[in-house]
Amino acid sequence: MFSTERFLLELLLVIGSGLLSVYVYFKYCYTYWAKKGVPYLEPSFPLGKNNVEEVIKKSLFSFVGNNEIIGSESFGHGLEASDWYKSLKKMGVKFGGVYNFCNKVLVLVDLDLIKNVTIKQYNSFLNREFYSNVKHFPETAALFLAETEDWRFMRHKMTPMFTSAKMRYIFDCVNKCSLMLEELCNKAASSKDYFNLRLFIDKFTMDNIGVVVFGLEFNCLLTENTKFREIADKARRPDFSGRFQRLASRIAPGLSKILRIQTVDKGTIHFLSEMVRNNVETRRKSNIRRNDVTQLFMDLQENNESNKKFTMNELIGNSIGFFLAGFDTSSKTMQFTLLELARNQALQDKIRQHIQSVLKKYDGELTYEGLQEMTFLRQAVDETLRLYPPVLTISRIATEDCKLEGTDFVVEKGTTIVVPVIGLHRDPDLFPNPEKYDPERFSVENKSNIKPNSYLPFGDGPRNCIGKRFGLMQVQIGLVKILNSFRIEVNPNMKYPLEIGKSQFLLETKDIYAKAIKL
Numbered sequence: 035m036f037s038t039e040r041f042l043l044e045l046l047l048v049i050g051s052g053l054l055s056v057y058v059y060f061k062y063c064y065t066y067w068a069k070k071g072v073p074y075l076e077p078s079f080p081l082g083k084n085n086v087e088e089v090i091k092k093s094l095f096s097f098v099g100n101n102e103i104i105g106s107e108s109f110g111h112g113l114e115a116s117d118w119y120k121s122l123k124k125m126g127v128k129f130g131g132v133y134n135f136c137n138k139v140l141v142l143v144d145l146d147l148i149k150n151v152t153i154k155q156y157n158s159f160l161n162r163e164f165y166s167n168v169k170h171f172p173e174t175a176a177l178f179l180a181e182t183e184d185w186r187f188m189r190h191k192m193t194p195m196f197t198s199a200k201m202r203y204i205f206d207c208v209n210k211c212s213l214m215l216e217e218l219c220n221k222a223a224s225s226k227d228y229f230n231l232r233l234f235i236d237k238f239t240m241d242n243i244g245v246v247v248f249g250l251e252f253n254c255l256l257t258e259n260t261k262f263r264e265i266a267d268k269a270r271r272p273d274f275s276g277r278f279q280r281l282a283s284r285i286a287p288g289l290s291k292i293l294r295i296q297t298v299d300k301g302t303i304h305f306l307s308e309m310v311r312n313n314v315e316t317r318r319k320s321n322i323r324r325n326d327v328t329q330l331f332m333d334l335q336e337n338n339e340s341n342k343k344f345t346m347n348e349l350i351g352n353s354i355g356f357f358l359a360g361f362d363t364s365s366k367t368m369q370f371t372l373l374e375l376a377r378n379q380a381l382q383d384k385i386r387q388h389i390q391s392v393l394k395k396y397d398g399e400l401t402y403e404g405l406q407e408m409t410f411l412r413q414a415v416d417e418t419l420r421l422y423p424p425v426l427t428i429s430r431i432a433t434e435d436c437k438l439e440g441t442d443f444v445v446e447k448g449t450t451i452v453v454p455v456i457g458l459h460r461d462p463d464l465f466p467n468p469e470k471y472d473p474e475r476f477s478v479e480n481k482s483n484i485k486p487n488s489y490l491p492f493g494d495g496p497r498n499c500i501g502k503r504f505g506l507m508q509v510q511i512g513l514v515k516i517l518n519s520f521r522i523e524v525n526p527n528m529k530y531p532l533e534i535g536k537s538q539f540l541l542e543t544k545d546i547y548a549k550a551i552k553l
């Protein structure tokens with residue numbers, strides 16, 4: 035036979051047998067839950083789930099534009115976990131199996147099992163289901179991604195970061211930034227146009243993180259600081275290559291490590307790590323001490339008490355981690371609160387009156403004590419975090435074979451466990467009339483009706499959100515500043531209920547366009 039033809043034939047045979055082997059291997063993986071006698075949702079090749087086309091389309095080919103649903107980069111389990119929750123609940127089971135490509139995932143439905151995994155048996159379910167590659171990218175050594183002993187060490191060292199004493203300092207920093215937020219609102223109000231709420235609020239939360247974490251003025255609020263905007267967009271909306279790398283890290287984490295796949299944009303890591311390095315160097319050279327998180331990291335690094343030292347890479351990785359974990363989650367919470375209050379002007383007025391009555395008590399000044407007294411505002415924020423939890427699911431990996439308390443099932447080491455937070459928060463059996471935005475659910479009288487472990491916007495157990503107090507504080511201060519002086523309206527063309535991006539772990543919707551009217 036002609037040699038080129040023969041070569042092509044052989045090539046086809048090799049590719050064909052390669053694909054067949056992958057198919058057979060995946061089919062074999064898909065027998066796991068049935069063999070274990072665990073109820074499961076029928077998988078489909080190759081993604082392991084039913085919404086194949088949607089995941090591929092949104093993982094790689096989605097539009098990136100201000101008013102489009104953001105591409106789900108498949109960086110974790112998102113709204114799909116809510117569908118799993120609903121289907122398993124319908125089957126009447128406490129937990130069930132699904133597949134993520136060929137990996138096994140256990141989805142929890144029962145609230146006691148959620149408590150067991152996140153709190154009681156947390157030692158056996160310590161790690162998060164996130165790809166990390168600290169060996170090749172040491173500047174990504176962050177608490178969020180850290181595993182087992184590295185995590186224990188960091189969390190222990192970092193726990194005093196947001197104590198009550200520190201929160202007073204953080205209050206002062208954020209309160210100062212909120213003056214610039216007010217100035218920006220004034221500008222927006224005078225233009226009378228609808229503006230993109232996401233771009234607007236991000237500036238505030240980024241500036242707060244700048245001061246509280248890095249001790250630096252990012253100046254996003256009053257300048258068009260495009261570098262931080264670029265970072266924010268890349269974190270949320272990675273380009274095609276970024277999405278591909280995140281997808282690859284989910285399908286084959288082991289192989290991705292060997293291939294040095296990186297899931298956080300290289301330019302972002304480089305820019306932020308240089309910023310931290312210069313900052314630390316300047317402070318050390320000039321003997322500058324500040325009250326911010328960078329100082330705490332520097333003190334940890336210089337502390338020689340234990341054998342294990344907090345390294346420069348951990349200092350950098352955690353600073354970057356705080357930036358990425360902190361600005362978007364808090365910004366989303368503020369955006370959705372404003373959206374719901376704009377949809378219900380009577381509620382907005384009620385919250386404004388409440389805010390103003392507390393401010394009056396403190397001579398019109400926002401004080402730390404006053405903020406604690408704004409309980410109705412806090413109820414609204416809690417309700418936002420129920421209806422729109424910025425982190426849609428929490429996940430754990432079994433770090434050893436372990437019998438799941440309350441069942442006869444032994445979870446095998448390496449199994450992913452998913453807690454479908456958004457599924458729980460919108461379950462009518464747990465939160466009646468779940469689509470209704472109703473801050474009264476969190477009033478003193480009603481709060482006790484909320485079932486333990488059903489409300490998890492900050493996760494649960496020792497691995498919960500370390501920045502919760504900071505996050506809540508910046509959200510509340512920002513809302514006080516806006517609602518005290520402005521009426522917020524949203525573009526009447528917005529469609530409800532908001533469509534949520536399907537397969538990413540952070541909640542994404544179309545951008546909200548709002549108007550500020552000076553009171």
Ligand code: HEM
Nearest residue numbers: 177178356359360363364425492493494497498499501505
């Ligand atoms: C409203 C704002 C926020 C929300 C809704 C939120 C939510 C969450 C959730 C759900 C987790 C996972 C918890 C778990 O797995 O059990 C988490 C972890 C984390 N968050 Fe937040 N977060 C917010 C703000 C912040 C802020 C402001 C920071 C820091 C500046 C921060 C830093 C972190 C870190 C470092 C972790 C990993 C903790 C660990 O692994 O030990 N978060 N957050």
